Amino acid sequence: SSVDGRPLGAQVELVWSIDRPVRAEREPLGDTVLVTGDPTGELPGARREAERVAASTDVVTVLTGAEATRGDVTAQLSRVERWYFAGHGILDPDDPWRSGLGLADGKLDVGDLVSLPSVPRAIVLSGCETGRTDTSHEVAALGVVPALVLSGADVVIASEEVIPDVPLHQDLGAALVEAGDLDAFVSRSSALHRDFATGKNPGPRWRIWVR
Secondary structure: OEEOOEEHHHOOOOOOOOOOOOOOOOOOOOOOEEEEEOOOOOOHHHHHHHHHHHOOOOOEEEEEHHHOOHHHHHHHHOOOOEEEEEOOEEOOOOOHHHOEEEEOOEEEEHHHHHHOOOOOOEEEEEOOOOOOOEOOOOOOOEOHHHHHHHOOOOEEEEEOOOOOOOOOOHHHHHHHHHOOOHHHHHHHHHHHHHHHHOOOOOOOOEEEEEO
16 A cells, blocks of 8 residues: 555554454363473573472373474374473574464474464463563564464463573462362453562462453
């Protein structure tokens, strides 16, 4: 489109967003869980964190270290309702489509995530800058979280900053695996977030995205 002979994009800022239809009624949240920990084999704190989360439920598939390959993780993502990821987040400021999550044999980037047929409905990403998005490119708000929402996630919790390799978010993990439904998960996670904001539960900054 053009105005007065000049391209519209040269005159005003164009913002492209990703919209998903809102479900008329939420279906019950299943109890199947995927826990992915330390896929790159260099984050012992993340592995301990994942193991502690996995120990709180019997309905769980655990992929740690070399087990957490692209093929095995993506296969499980279409089978489970809940996902806890503790590992490297990869932020690529030059090409946001290549931002993603580090796995044993590579990474799941934004392009991979939006191509998945389905993803878990409740997700916690305990990894550096997994909640960061990039709005400086042609398509706004590119990042791991928008990609997961586009693919069908209802609730995603992720960190916006670099985090140390120590067990961090087991409370969020417990909320993820123990919640009876999505509303309970959001409610409990929101309470934990308020504790963080008031200094009762110090740690890296994280956010909750709800579709």
